[in-house]
Amino acid sequence: MTEFSLIELGKRLGQLVLSLFVLLVVTFVIGRVMPTDPVGAIVGELADPAALEAMRARLGLDLPLYQQFWIYLMGLLHGDLGNAILTGNPVMQDLRAAFPATLELATLAVILSTLIGVPLGMTAAFFRDTWIDRLARILSLVGHSIPVFWFGIVGLVIFYASLSWVGGPGRVDIYLEGLVEPRTGLLLIDSLWAGDWEVFRSAVHHIILPAAILAYSAMAYITRMTRSFTLEQLNQDYVVAARAKGASNWRILAGHILPNIAVQLVTILAISYGSLLEGAVVTEIVFSWPGIGQYMTNALMIGDMNAILATTLIIGAIFMMLNFLSDLAYLVLDPRTREVAS
Amino acid sequence: MKLFSTRFISGAALAMALSVAPAAFARTPVDQLVIGTSLAQVLSLDPQQGTEVKTQEILANTYDRLVQFSGEEGYAIRPQLAESWEVDDTGITFHLRDATFASGNPVTAADVVFSLTRLIMMDQSAAANLKNVGYTPETIADLISAPDEKTFRIEMTDSVIPESLLYRLAGGTASVVDSAVVKEHVSNDDYGNAWLRTNTAGSGPFVLRRWTPNDVVLLEANEQYWDGAPAMRRVIMRHAPESQAARLMLERGDIDVANALTAPDVLTFTDKEGFSIDEVKTGGYYVLSMNAGREPLSNPLVREAIAYGIDYQGIADTILGPYGRPRNVPVPEDFEGAIDNPDWSFQPERARELLAEAGYADGFDLTLKTIAQTPRVDMATAIQASLADIGINVSIQQGNGSDIVASHRARDFDLLIPQTGAFMPTALGSIDNFVTNPDNALEANNAGNFVWRSAWDIPELNAMRNEANGERDDARRLELLRQMQEMFIAQKPAVLPMFERFEPIVISERVHGYEGHPWSLTRLDDVTKTED
Numbered sequence: 001m002t003e004f005s006l007i008e009l010g011k012r013l014g015q016l017v018l019s020l021f022v023l024l025v026v027t028f029v030i031g032r033v034m035p036t037d038p039v040g041a042i043v044g045e046l047a048d049p050a051a052l053e054a055m056r057a058r059l060g061l062d063l064p065l066y067q068q069f070w071i072y073l074m075g076l077l078h079g080d081l082g083n084a085i086l087t088g089n090p091v092m093q094d095l096r097a098a099f100p101a102t103l104e105l106a107t108l109a110v111i112l113s114t115l116i117g118v119p120l121g122m123t124a125a126f127f128r129d130t131w132i133d134r135l136a137r138i139l140s141l142v143g144h145s146i147p148v149f150w151f152g153i154v155g156l157v158i159f160y161a162s163l164s165w166v167g168g169p170g171r172v173d174i175y176l177e178g179l180v181e182p183r184t185g186l187l188l189i190d191s192l193w194a195g196d197w198e199v200f201r202s203a204v205h206h207i208i209l210p211a212a213i214l215a216y217s218a219m220a221y222i223t224r225m226t227r228s229f230t231l232e233q234l235n236q237d238y239v240v241a242a243r244a245k246g247a248s249n250w251r252i253l254a255g256h257i258l259p260n261i262a263v264q265l266v267t268i269l270a271i272s273y274g275s276l277l278e279g280a281v282v283t284e285i286v287f288s289w290p291g292i293g294q295y296m297t298n299a300l301m302i303g304d305m306n307a308i309l310a311t312t313l314i315i316g317a318i319f320m321m322l323n324f325l326s327d328l329a330y331l332v333l334d335p336r337t338r339e340v341a342s
Numbered sequence: 343m344k345l346f347s348t349r350f351i352s353g354a355a356l357a358m359a360l361s362v363a364p365a366a367f368a369r370t371p372v373d374q375l376v377i378g379t380s381l382a383q384v385l386s387l388d389p390q391q392g393t394e395v396k397t398q399e400i401l402a403n404t405y406d407r408l409v410q411f412s413g414e415e416g417y418a419i420r421p422q423l424a425e426s427w428e429v430d431d432t433g434i435t436f437h438l439r440d441a442t443f444a445s446g447n448p449v450t451a452a453d454v455v456f457s458l459t460r461l462i463m464m465d466q467s468a469a470a471n472l473k474n475v476g477y478t479p480e481t482i483a484d485l486i487s488a489p490d491e492k493t494f495r496i497e498m499t500d501s502v503i504p505e506s507l508l509y510r511l512a513g514g515t516a517s518v519v520d521s522a523v524v525k526e527h528v529s530n531d532d533y534g535n536a537w538l539r540t541n542t543a544g545s546g547p548f549v550l551r552r553w554t555p556n557d558v559v560l561l562e563a564n565e566q567y568w569d570g571a572p573a574m575r576r577v578i579m580r581h582a583p584e585s586q587a588a589r590l591m592l593e594r595g596d597i598d599v600a601n602a603l604t605a606p607d608v609l610t611f612t613d614k615e616g617f618s619i620d621e622v623k624t625g626g627y628y629v630l631s632m633n634a635g636r637e638p639l640s641n642p643l644v645r646e647a648i649a650y651g652i653d654y655q656g657i658a659d660t661i662l663g664p665y666g667r668p669r670n671v672p673v674p675e676d677f678e679g680a681i682d683n684p685d686w687s688f689q690p691e692r693a694r695e696l697l698a699e700a701g702y703a704d705g706f707d708l709t710l711k712t713i714a715q716t717p718r719v720d721m722a723t724a725i726q727a728s729l730a731d732i733g734i735n736v737s738i739q740q741g742n743g744s745d746i747v748a749s750h751r752a753r754d755f756d757l758l759i760p761q762t763g764a765f766m767p768t769a770l771g772s773i774d775n776f777v778t779n780p781d782n783a784l785e786a787n788n789a790g791n792f793v794w795r796s797a798w799d800i801p802e803l804n805a806m807r808n809e810a811n812g813e814r815d816d817a818r819r820l821e822l823l824r825q826m827q828e829m830f831i832a833q834k835p836a837v838l839p840m841f842e843r844f845e846p847i848v849i850s851e852r853v854h855g856y857e858g859h860p861w862s863l864t865r866l867d868d869v870t871k872t873e874d
Contacts, residue, residue, distance in 0.1 A: 037748045041385060044393045044467020045747055046790045051465045086385060087555040088539040097554065153586050161590040168596050169587045174376045174578050178552055178560050286584050290557035294583075298382050298556050301742045 012327065016320050023316045024076075024309070028069055031305045038085045041302040072309070082306035086299050091310040094295065099314070100185025101171060102284070102291030105211055106276040112215035113222055114269060120219075121226025122253050125234065136223055143220030151213045152286035159209055167205035169288035176202050210287040214280060218272045225268045229261040236260075263333045270326040274319045369595040372871045373575040375853065378582040378597035381556055383743075388538040389517035390461040393468050395845075395862045396579075396602075398514045400559055402863035403577065405517035405544030408436050408454065408494070409508055412859055413623065417767040419508045423449060423518055423545070424494070429504045433497040435489075441568040443520040443545045451488035456521035458486055458496075460533050468515040470790060471765050474778070475502040475510075475811065503814050509766030514863055519543050547572045547867035556581050572867040592617070592848060598871070599856060601847040604716050605663035608846045620847045621664050622858030625674055625764025625772045627839040628666055628721065633756055634836035635797030639708075642834035643700035649686045649838055650693035651732040652725055658841060661720045666841035671827050672776040674842050679769040679820040681827045693732040705733025708756040711749055714740040718759050721840075725757075751789035753797055761843055762792065767860050769823045770810060776837055777803040777826055798836035803829055 039056050040047075056062050060071060075082060081091035124136035159166045167173060171187050180191050180199050188207070191200035233239060234257075242252050281293030288294075292311050299307035370376045379396055386392040389401045408424040411417050424436035441449040461469050462482040476499030477485060485497045498507060510516065520543040527537035542550040547569070548561035559579040565571045580597060582588035585604040591597045592611075611617045632639045632648065639645060654668035673680040697703065708729075712722040719740060726736040736757070741749070749755050764772035779793035779800055780786075788794040806826050813819040847858045855868045 037744050040744050040747050040751070042391075042466075044391075044470075045751075046393075046467040046470035048465070049787050049789050051467075052789075054465075088386065088536065089555075094555070153584075156587055156590050161594055164594075168591045168594060169582055169584070170580060174558075174580050174596060175371050175374050175576075177558055177578055177580075286587055288557075288580065288582050288584070288587065290554060290581070294556055301382065301744075302385070303742070303744045 009328075012324055016324055019320055020313065020317060024073075024313060025069075027309055027312045028072065028305075029065075031303075031308055032065055032068065038303045038305065041304075042085055081310045084299070084307040085304040086295075086302065086307055091306050094307065095292065095310060095314060097182075097185065098290060098292045098295045100182075101187075101289060102277060102280050102293060104186045104188060105207060105214065105280055105283070105289060105291060106273065108207060108211040109214035109218060109276050110269065110273045112211060113219040113272065116215070117219040117222030118226050118265065121223040122230045122257065124223070125227045125230035126249065126253060128231070133227075136227065140220040140223045143216045144224075147282075148213060148217055149282050149286060151216065152210070152283060155209050155213055156286070166209045167202060169206075169286070171203060171206050171289065172199060173202045173206075210283050210289060214276055214283050218276055222268060222272060226261070226265065229264050230257055233257045233260055263330050266329040266333065267326045270322040270329075274322045277318055278315045369852075370598055370871075372852075372873055373573070375574045375577045375599070375866060375869055375871065376597045377577070377579045378588040378591055378600040378602070379579055380583050380602040381559065381579065381581040382583055384555070384559075386539040387542060387550065387553065388535055389514055389519065389544075390457065390464050390468055390533075391466050391535060391539070393515065398862040399864050400550070400561070400579070401514040401517055402546075402859070403548040403561060403866050404542040404546045404550055405514075405519070406441065406449075406546055407512055407514075407516050407518065409512045410863070410865075411509070411512050411767070412857060412865075413767075414857055417860075419505075419512060422512075423454075433495055434504060434507065436494045436496075438492045438494065439568065441545050442566055443523070443543065444549045444564050444566070445520055445523050445543065446566070447520055447522050449518065449520075449545050450491045451494040452491070453518050453521045454494045455486050455488050456524075457518045458482070458516065460519070460524075461515055464533055464535065467790070471510050471513065471515070475499055475506070501808065501811050503812060503819075505768070506766055506770060506811065509768075509771065512863075513765070513861065517544060520545070547865070548577060551576075567867065569867065573870045574866060577866055592850065595850070598850045598853045599847060601845065601858075603846070603848060605661065605665055605846075608664045608848060611848045616851050618849050618851065619664065620849060620856075620858045622845045622847060622860060623674065624843045624845055624860050625677070625767050626762040626843045627669070627672065627772075628662075628718070628759065628761050628841040628843055630725070630838040630840055631750065631755070631758045631760055631796045632836045632838065633753060633758075633796055634799075635753055636756060638700065638702055638706060639756065639836065641700050643696050644702065645834040645836060645838070647693040647696035647700065647732065648729065648734070649834065650689045650696065651729050651734065652840065653688040653728040654840060655687065656728075657721055657724045661717050661724060662841060664844060664846035665717055666843050668840070669842045670831070670839055672773045672830060672839045673769045673823070673827060674764075674772060677767075677769045677772065679823045681824055684831045688728060690728075690731045697733060702733075705735065707735045707737070709739055710736045710757040710759070711739045711741065711746050711755045712759045713743050713746045718761075722759060725759075750795050753784075753795055760792070763843075763861070770819070773823065773826060773830075774807065774811075776835065776839065777807040777830060779804050793837055796836040800833065803833070 039052055043051050043055050060068060084091045084094050087094055120136050124133040127133055160168045176199050180194050180196050183190050183193060187203045191203055239252060239256060242256050280291060281297060284291050284293035296311040381396060383394045384397050387397065387400055389405055406423045408422060409419050410422040411419050423438055423441060425439040427434055427436045438449060438451060443449060459482055462472060462477055463479055465479060487495050489495055523543040524534035524538060527534045529536060540553060547564055547567045549564050551562045552560040558581065561577040563572050563575050582591060585607045588600050588603055589607040592600045608619060611619055632645055634640050658666060658668050669675060670683055670686045671681055710722050710726065712718045722738050726738055729736050750758055750760060762775045765774060775792045779791060781788060782794060782797060782799040803826060806822055810819050810822040813822060849856050852871050854870045858864055
């Protein structure tokens with residue numbers, strides 16, 4: 001990489017930190033001016049105003065806003081996100097427990113959606129206006145327009161309650177709860193690590209349906225985008241030339257078009273991954289999945305600001321990191337951007 | 343490297359493929375009880391802090407109280423940690439049984455003193471029921487004592503009779519904590535609260551093994567329990583906030599008990615083989631609070647018009663189902679001393695006449711605040727529709743618990759739908775919320791008081807309530823209670839009881855001995871399970 005692109009990289013990193021700071025300020029201000037009062041949730045509905053004020057002072061919520069922000073920021077720089085009212089634990093500890101559940105679900109979903117969505121989109125474009133194309137379009141339209149919540153319930157009724165093919169809500173069969181020591185927090189990996197085949201089997205049974213449902217909505221987007229990227233390429237000279245030389249369909253798609261749309265694909269996959277991590281909220285509620293989506297929903301319900309700020313920051317940071325990484329991927333995968341840059 | 347990757351990937355793929363093969367019909371093990379519930383509001387497991395309904399079921403099983411009661415024996419007070427007690431003119435003396443905490447420490451009268459002092463000194467919502475009869479941070483040290491290791495004594499104040507004091511001591515907030523263990527975890531004068539929020543230190547039949555908020559609570563049998571180890575080796579409370587998902591889990595046998603289902607989901611279990619529905623009576627109400635500090639709700643005629651303007655039966659039939667039944671008197675109809683319901687059924691004609699008489703023939707606009715939760719949102723919509731019939735235009739404002747409760751406490755609403763519970767399963771216990779308002783002045787800022795929040799000034803009712811609370815003669819007390827109910831109706835309440843509140847629980851027939859408790863203090867030490 002040239003010196004210039006290193007400077008570019010530094011600039012991007014600087015922008016990333018600045019964006020995170022702005023996100024923090026905005027969330028903090030919105031959070032503090034919200035009418036929701038978490039203190040009521042702690043001391044209870046019947047407490048005296050004096051008890052309420054005492055708790056408010058203990059939490060530092062009686063200080064001026066700028067002072068509260070300063071304290072929060074200083075804590076943050078020391079890696080301290082404060083304590084969650086929701087659980088009484090340090091928010092960092094809660095996130096360490098909740099995030100792997102979401103990560104596991106979203107990662108499996110993005111893998112599934114990529115494995116299906118990219119080939120489907122390419123094939124649909126290649127065989128434009130045939131039945132394959134129509135099928136792909138219908139599939140992606142349905143995935144795009146039907147709410148995940150509804151899919152979740154229907155999926156549970158069919159595959160869990162009627163056919164017994166998959167496990168129900170939760171990450172594992174209930175009586176197997178707590179048998180595997182959480183090391184990475186990713187249950188599939190932890191159970192394999194512990195050599196507990198029964199827990200692993202149960203975990204796969206439980207993750208497959210929510211991951212498939214999440215993957216389907218992401219797949220709709222990936223298929224649509226891949227199809228239009230591929231269509232753009234089909235009329236290019238290099239494809240016409242490859243055809244004239246008698247290259248097989250497979251060779252044209254995989255050998256010629258795929259490398260050319262790879263950069264664009266990386267971007268949309270990054271966006272999908274970000275949205276999956278964030279958008280697992282509804283799925284997590286339907287499937288009693290103890291991830292950050294559910295954590296954040298509950299925090300919002302009682303106005304637990306430390307928890308809300310931390311989850312917002314994490315989600316914001318992930319989005320920005322993915323953006324940053326996909327920009328990097330551009331530099332690596334597409335020589336043209338490098339030439340322009342230098 | 344490449345070879346390894348290919349092998350690894352195909353191995354992993356095979357493992358996944360094998361794993362998703364149809365599972366055998368998995369039922370919960372016979373020595374583990376699995377409860378599907380909502381753990382969303384469980385913020386603290388400190389018994390002297392956590393008052394939320396679902397918290398109580400955890401506390402009920404990890405701690406003991408001096409005394410207990412259940413619906414089974416007509417709500418009679420029975421022994422728990424106290425083997426026996428004597429009531430005299432000035433107080434109650436309890437004799438404790440030989441019991442040990444899960445830590446191995448013996449349960450002593452000093453632990454009881456410590457726990458009740460802790461409750462009052464921490465001064466949170468949990469302390470309200472003892473504070474409002476005179477057990478305050480200033481008085482508590484003089485009112486409770488431990489004459490010896492196994493004897494605990496509590497003096498009565500002028501505002502309380504023995505029966506109502508015993509019920510207060512049977513509550514989850516009066517759980518006895520292991521003082522030695524708790525003292526080890528005190529930091530910043532917090533009475534050990536930070537630690538006890540997420541740990542237990544009790545003498546109950548179960549010990550908390552793990553609590554992952556919004557996910558799962560694992561309780562393990564306390565083998566040393568004084569009444570013998572429970573039959574269930576583990577109790578698992580699983581967070582299942584989505585009712586339809588919880589229903590499917592119950593039908594499939596993945597959970598044994600569901601206690602957070604919506605009304606329609608509960609109804610699907612009516613007459614379904616293998617399940618029973620326990621409609622647990624809470625003694626509390628769904629209420630319509632009207633702000634009597636605001637025009638035109640300050641006018642009793644307007645309040646009466648609204649009482650005639652709600653389709654109670656329609657709401658009960660279509661929305662509440664097993665969750666409630668219509669009742670406008672703040673004493674459940676089958677409690678001793680209850681009077682008949684007034685004729686406040688849905689009568690739009692009569693309501694319009696009353697509004698005209700009050701000078702509002704053309705109606706007016708109001709807002710209605712409610713927590714965005716089933717069944718309250720649906721109830722609000724139905725009230726909006728039927729009040730529109732009599733010319734009152736209602737706009738609904740939904741919010742989360744903190745928003746709505748904060749508005750209620752600040753008297754910042756026209757109409758609002760809260761719910762109540764009975765602090766004891768008697769007429770006196772259920773009516774208390776509705777007739778207590780010692781000082782209605784804004785400066786009194788008595789935001790913890792249910793009636794004050796509606797700015798409803800009721801000096802006579804309040805005086806009668808105080809008299810009834812101290813009246814030891816049963817017949818005279820019941821007579822006072824009847825008069826209070828009549829007067830309550832005559833004054834056109836600004837806190838209008840609409841529906842008696844029930845908590846329906848659906849139970850698999852494999853489970854035996856599960857008895858829902860009015861305050862969710864359901865004990866699980868006698869629960870057993872069978873294979874089928």
